[in-house]
Amino acid sequence: MIGRVSSGPYWKLAPPAARxxxxxxxxxxxxxxxIQFSVNAHGxxxxxxxxxxxxxxxxxxxxxxxxxxxxxxxxxxxxxxRSGKFMKQGWVLQEGDI
Amino acid sequence: xxxxxxxxxxxxxxIADFCVVGSGPAGMxxxxxxxxxxxxxxLLEGGGLNERTDSQEIYKGDVIGDPYFELDNARLRYLGGTxxxxxxxxxxxxxxxxxxxxxxxxxxxPIEKRDxxxxxxxxxxxxxxxxxxxxxxLDREFGIKEIGxxxxxxxxxxxxxxxxxxxxxxxxxxxxxxTNLKTNGQRIMSAKATNFAGQSADIKAKHFVLAMGGIENSxxxxxxxxxxxGKIADPRAPLGRYWMEHPxxxxxxxxxDLKLTQPVQHPKRLVALTDAARRKLSALDCTIILREIPSGxxxxxxxxxxxxxxxxxxxxxxxxGQKLVCGARLAATxxxxxxWNNHLKLSExxxxxxxxxxxxxxxxxxHRDFATLQKSLSLFNDxxxxxxxxxxxxxxxxxxxxxxxxxRVTGDEGASYHHMGGTRMANSVKNGVVDSNCRVFGQDNxxxxxxxxxxxxxxxxxxxxxxxxxxxxxxxxxxx
Numbered sequence: 001m002i003g004r005v006s007s008g009p010y011w012k013l014a015p016p017a018a019r020x021x022x023x024x025x026x027x028x029x030x031x032x033x034x035i036q037f038s039v040n041a042h043g044x045x046x047x048x049x050x051x052x053x054x055x056x057x058x059x060x061x062x063x064x065x066x067x068x069x070x071x072x073x074x075x076x077x078x079x080x081x082r083s084g085k086f087m088k089q090g091w092v093l094q095e096g097d098i
Numbered sequence: 099x100x101x102x103x104x105x106x107x108x109x110x111x112x113i114a115d116f117c118v119v120g121s122g123p124a125g126m127x128x129x130x131x132x133x134x135x136x137x138x139x140x141l142l143e144g145g146g147l148n149e150r151t152d153s154q155e156i157y158k159g160d161v162i163g164d165p166y167f168e169l170d171n172a173r174l175r176y177l178g179g180t181x182x183x184x185x186x187x188x189x190x191x192x193x194x195x196x197x198x199x200x201x202x203x204x205x206x207x208p209i210e211k212r213d214x215x216x217x218x219x220x221x222x223x224x225x226x227x228x229x230x231x232x233x234x235x236l237d238r239e240f241g242i243k244e245i246g247x248x249x250x251x252x253x254x255x256x257x258x259x260x261x262x263x264x265x266x267x268x269x270x271x272x273x274x275x276x277t278n279l280k281t282n283g284q285r286i287m288s289a290k291a292t293n294f295a296g297q298s299a300d301i302k303a304k305h306f307v308l309a310m311g312g313i314e315n316s317x318x319x320x321x322x323x324x325x326x327x328g329k330i331a332d333p334r335a336p337l338g339r340y341w342m343e344h345p346x347x348x349x350x351x352x353x354x355d356l357k358l359t360q361p362v363q364h365p366k367r368l369v370a371l372t373d374a375a376r377r378k379l380s381a382l383d384c385t386i387i388l389r390e391i392p393s394g395x396x397x398x399x400x401x402x403x404x405x406x407x408x409x410x411x412x413x414x415x416x417x418x419g420q421k422l423v424c425g426a427r428l429a430a431t432x433x434x435x436x437x438w439n440n441h442l443k444l445s446e447x448x449x450x451x452x453x454x455x456x457x458x459x460x461x462x463x464x465h466r467d468f469a470t471l472q473k474s475l476s477l478f479n480d481x482x483x484x485x486x487x488x489x490x491x492x493x494x495x496x497x498x499x500x501x502x503x504x505x506r507v508t509g510d511e512g513a514s515y516h517h518m519g520g521t522r523m524a525n526s527v528k529n530g531v532v533d534s535n536c537r538v539f540g541q542d543n544x545x546x547x548x549x550x551x552x553x554x555x556x557x558x559x560x561x562x563x564x565x566x567x568x569x570x571x572x573x574x575x576x577x578x
Contacts, residue, residue: 085483089406090350090491092479097410097489 100263102146103274103293110291110299111269114138116575117289117303119276119318122179123561124548124568125309126254126262127224131572133267140301141268142291144275144310145176147259152294156275156450159313159457163440165504165512166343166461172515173311177272178255180311180515181561186250188227188562190218192383194373195433195556201380204340204436205554208525208534217569224565225250226257233370240481241375245368245385250561277452279306279322279544283329286544292452305578307545307571312517315550316341316442317457319521319531319538324444332540335531338443340436340522342555344514345463347505349475349496350428353399353414354388354488356421370557371474382467383557384432384474396425403489410489423488430475431514433557434467442520468501516560518552529553535574536567547571 084095101109118129121143129141145153153176159169166172174182191214196207222229231246262270274291277298281287288300308315316338323330323337331337367388376383391399400418404411417423434440440462444455476497479490495503505512524530527539532551538544547568549560 087492087497089402090494091403091406092483092490092492093407093410094483097407 099265099269100259101269101271103271103291103299104146104295107293107297107299110271110274110301111138111140112299113302114140114269115303116140116305116307117142117301118307118309118547119289120144120179120308120310120314120548121177121254121270122309122311122548123181123254124311124564125307126178126258127221127565127568128307128309128547128572129268129270130258130261130265131569132575133265135572135576137267137576139268140303141262141270142274142276142289142301143177143270143272145174146272147177147255149174149176149182152451153273156452157314157457158448158450159459160445160448161459161461163460163462164502165506166459167513167515169313169457169459173313173517176255177259177270178253178257181252181254184515184561185559186252187559188222188225188248188250189230189245189368189558190214190566191556191558191563192233192373194376195383195554195558199380199382200377202382202435202554204529205382205433207553208523208530214563214566214570217566217573220569221562221565222248224252224569225562226252235372236369237481237485238372240477240484241372241378242478242481243370243372245370245558247368275452276308276310276318277454278325279330281326281329281541281544284540285542286330294451305543305545305575307547307575308521309547309568312341312520312549313442313457313459315546315548316520317444317454319546320442320444321454330541330544331531331538332527334527335539336438336522336529337531338520339438339441340519340553341440341442341459341461342434342436342516342518342552343461344431344516344555344557345434345467345471345502346429346431346512346514347471347502347508347510348427348429348493349386349471350490350492351391351399352388352426352428352482352488352490353396353403353418353423354426354482354490355417356424357487369478371477375477379473379477381473382433382435382470382554384430384470385557386474386478387429387431388426389429391425391427393424399425399491402491407489414489428490428492430471431557432467432470432474433555434463435470436519436522436554437464440519463502465501472497514559516549516555518549518555518560521546521550522553523551524553536571545571545575 115137116139118125119142129139132139154170157170157175173180193211196210198206227248227250230248233243233245236242273293277292278290279286286306288302292298369386400415441460443458445458448456521531523532532538532546536545549564
């Protein structure tokens with residue numbers, strides 16, 4: 001039997017500090033506690049404190065995090081392209097220099 | 099009057115209004131100024147009239163952390179102190195250097211620039227220099243300014259030796275090493291001076307001022323406090339902590355418009371970020387130094403750029419031919435964030451000839467110090483490229499992730515021989531060792547002069563500020 005899941009609003013997963021605007025790195029320790037889970041024999045995600053999370057919650061969270069990382073990478077690439085600057089053998093150059 | 103304590107310990111006056119320890123720029127300025135006010139001063143100098151090995155050895159010590167100079171090479175121990183071999187660069191601290199800076203909670207002073215401004219003119223005359231040119235903004239949009247510098251020729255020992263000799267109020271005693279301070283818990287009662295033969299005398303004064311330099315002030319306060327069972331310094335005070343230097347490295351080369359390398363009054367062009375740009379970038383102060391290189395080296399740089407980037411290389415080659423662009427070396431000196439972990443302590447194993455523990459300096463540059471350099475150089479490069487003033491070649495480590503290189507490998511100075519902090523100035527004893535008048539918290543008549551009171555160091559050479567602070571202290575003490 002699959003464990004019963006209470007899937008409340010996503011922000012309930014965040015530690016209290018994160019909800020009050022603290023920098024993410026200060027809440028990382030708390031977050032780590034939440035995502036340290038294991039899968040029991042019934043396929044239920046169990047946190048260290050014994051709380052249960054659904055696969056759906058996990059997959060949504062995982063998807064959101066990967067998308068944030070992807071967007072960040074794309075943003076950096078485009079930011080560098082927009083500035084048109086690059087380094088070659090130590091020289092800081094821009095488009096049209098070569 | 100000048101007295102050699104090695105030759106006679108009986109001719110030493112045993113009482114005066116002030117006992118100033120150390121005859122470098124801080125102590126000499128203070129002693130002569132107080133003497134001019136008609137107050138009697140005993141000026142103790144640990145060394146002699148010239149450099150000597152037995153005196154210099156007392157400055158030995160260990161450095162733990164990042165590579166640094168040998169501590170006995172980084173300063174001089176004789177009349178005039180380290181001004182005997184300084185470069186003479188004089189620049190005043192800027193307004194923002196004194197103010198609170200977001201993200202750097204300990205990098206501010208309890209006083210403002212305007213508190214030191216009244217003493218600037220006199221400090222300039224003591225250092226025999228004209229007023230450095232005011233900062234001029236080169237580009238407001240990017241936040242780049244040029245800063246002025248004056249070069250002092252003054253060696254305090256040479257310039258003021260005769261004046262000390264003929265002074266009626268100031269008695270300068272050479273070879274008189276401070277070895278202890280006696281306190282009743284609230285006031286310093288006497289200072290013990292010892293010569294190189296081991297003979298000692300107690301000196302009584304109404305007020306005592308330690309002006310022994312950015313390392314010795316902390317060492318002697320730590321030692322005297324230890325001897326007095328902690329009755330001199332408040333245990334809450336960060337004595338020896340928040341020690342700072344000015345990291346200094348060559349950072350690259352450039353082919354730039356001549357107007358960027360030709361300053362009005364100095365062979366090097368000094369540029370820095372404006373206060374607004376520093377706030378925006380959340381960076382501390384950084385001085386970028388451009389120095390024109392010989393035309394042969396410039397041509398070699400052009401050839402290199404032609405290989406790397408033919409179009410812009412051709413542009414540079416044509417302008418070098420017309421003498422509109424030249425090659426320049428880039429160096430940077432920048433502000434180190436004052437942090438608790440960078441500190442001076444007494445060695446547990448090594449002692450000097452007087453039985454006083456030698457210095458142990460714990461010093462590291464942090465990634466935040468490195469970020470100040472990277473942010474400043476990045477903005478400077480943006481300015482140069484956007485205004486079509488040339489192209490810059492930075493060394494690989496500058497924008498790398500490995501941090502600063504070992505200066506012993508790169509051949510750089512690595513730091514600037516500027517010793518700051520350790521007895522920092524603050525409004526409260528939790529944050530500092532001395533108050534805004536340089537008085538040691540907890541002692542009614544003990545003061546500290548010199549760069550050890552700097553709570554933050556900016557990115558400019560400290561001597562002009564040291565002299566200004568000494569004049570300010572003299573003004574405060576003249577009525578004491």
